[in-house]
Amino acid sequence: xxxxxxSPRYKITETGRQVTLMCHQTWxxxxxxxxxxxxxxxxxxxxxSAAADITDKGEVPDGYVVxxxxxxxxxxxxxxxxxxxxxVYFCASSVSRAYNEQFFGPGTRLTVL
Amino acid sequence: xQKVTQAQTEISVVEKEDVTLDCVYETRDTTxxxxxxxxxxxxxxxxLIRRNSFDEQxxxxxxxxxxxxxxxSSFNFTITASQVVDSAVYFCALSxxxxxxxxxxxxxGTKLTVxx
Numbered sequence: 001x002x003x004x005x006x007s008p009r010y011k012i013t014e015t016g017r018q019v020t021l022m023c024h025q026t027w028x029x030x031x032x033x034x035x036x037x038x039x040x041x042x043x044x045x046x047x048x049s050a051a052a053d054i055t056d057k058g059e060v061p062d063g064y065v066v067x068x069x070x071x072x073x074x075x076x077x078x079x080x081x082x083x084x085x086x087x088v089y090f091c092a093s094s095v096s097r098a099y100n101e102q103f104f105g106p107g108t109r110l111t112v113l
Numbered sequence: 114x115q116k117v118t119q120a121q122t123e124i125s126v127v128e129k130e131d132v133t134l135d136c137v138y139e140t141r142d143t144t145x146x147x148x149x150x151x152x153x154x155x156x157x158x159x160x161l162i163r164r165n166s167f168d169e170q171x172x173x174x175x176x177x178x179x180x181x182x183x184x185x186s187s188f189n190f191t192i193t194a195s196q197v198v199d200s201a202v203y204f205c206a207l208s209x210x211x212x213x214x215x216x217x218x219x220x221x222g223t224k225l226t227v228x229x
């Protein structure tokens with residue numbers, strides 16, 4: 001089906017482990033985004049990408065790494081997971097800059113023990 | 114500094130009541146874009162509306178309406194005759210600059226519960 005998908009939907013890991021969250025979109029949107037959602041903080045931007053091989057930091061990038069070798073994929077890696085990274089992670093995409101609506105994936109609930 | 118403020122953390126109403134969700138924003142740009150998103154209990158965020166800073170016309174879509182007032186930097190969202198299916202978290206968001214910005218800044222959200 002067309003759209004934006006995230007995998008896994010749920011993940012439990014341990015402190016210090018590396019975790020990669022996957023995001024895939026079928027619209028060929030230029031822009032892709034990663035957010036985390038925490039109670040009391042709303043959604044905060046972690047990283048975004050304007051096109052393949054172009055990425056930039058958002059509001060809370062520390063502890064995260066992204067890459068974008070193909071337009072349709074935008075994986076987010078936690079190199080050494082910490083408990084503070086327990087959160088719900090949303091991937092989004094948009095046709096162009098943020099004055100166009102962003103389309104969100106279903107989210108990944110990550111728990112770091 | 115927080116640029117989008119949704120002062121109402123939670124609102125609870127009874128079905129068929131009207132309810133208004135407040136959004137106050139802060140920006141130095143003359144060109145900007147405002148958004149509302151809905152996050153139902155299923156978790157996915159759904160786009161509801163986009164408004165640019167040059168268009169202060171109110172908009173109505175079915176039971177939903179939006180009131181944009183630059184004088185008070187507000188972009189409020191009203192649901193008329195609320196229904197249980199309207200129960201969700203609603204987010205207001207801001208994108209600054211001509212042509213928009215890569216960064217969409219969200220408010221912390223208002224959780225709306227509509228009771229039968």
